[in-house]
Amino acid sequence: MDHSKHTPLRPEELTSDAVDGANVYGPGDSHIGDVSHFHGTGQSAQAVVDVGGFLGLGAKPVSLPVSNLNFMRDEAGKVHATTVMTKDQLKDLPEHKH
Numbered sequence: 001m002d003h004s005k006h007t008p009l010r011p012e013e014l015t016s017d018a019v020d021g022a023n024v025y026g027p028g029d030s031h032i033g034d035v036s037h038f039h040g041t042g043q044s045a046q047a048v049v050d051v052g053g054f055l056g057l058g059a060k061p062v063s064l065p066v067s068n069l070n071f072m073r074d075e076a077g078k079v080h081a082t083t084v085m086t087k088d089q090l091k092d093l094p095e096h097k098h
Contacts, residue, residue: 001029003082006072011042014066023080024049024069032087036061043067047081051090062093 009018016038026032033051040046045066053059069081083090 001025001074003070003072006074006080009071009073009079014038014042014045014071019047019071019079019081022071025080025082026086026090027084029082030087032083032085032090033059035081039063048096049090051087060091061096062090063096064090064093 019035019038022035023031024033024035033049036048036050038045038047043066046063047066047069048061048063050059050061064083064085068085069083071079071081073079
């Protein structure tokens with residue numbers, strides 16, 4: 001996926017309504033998880049990403065500072081994120097407890 005034509009979200013757009021359910025892509029544009037929910041707003045927020053699993057089963061929720069993710073909209077307006085972290089690096093993080 002060519003992210004160069006995608007529009008980065010502004011800090012005030014980093015809200016639960018905007019990013020819940022967003023796909024997260026790692027190095028090489030591999031799909032590594034989805035945002036399940038968001039704590040806070042703007043640059044100080046934490047995104048909880050469900051990593052791994054299949055069709056929502058067996059995924060591990062991990063919490064990341066929003067600064068570790070680059071949220072953007074594609075040409076169709078769909079929000080997604082990229083990160084330099086791999087799926088294995090995310091799986092190694094502590095499990096997020098609700």
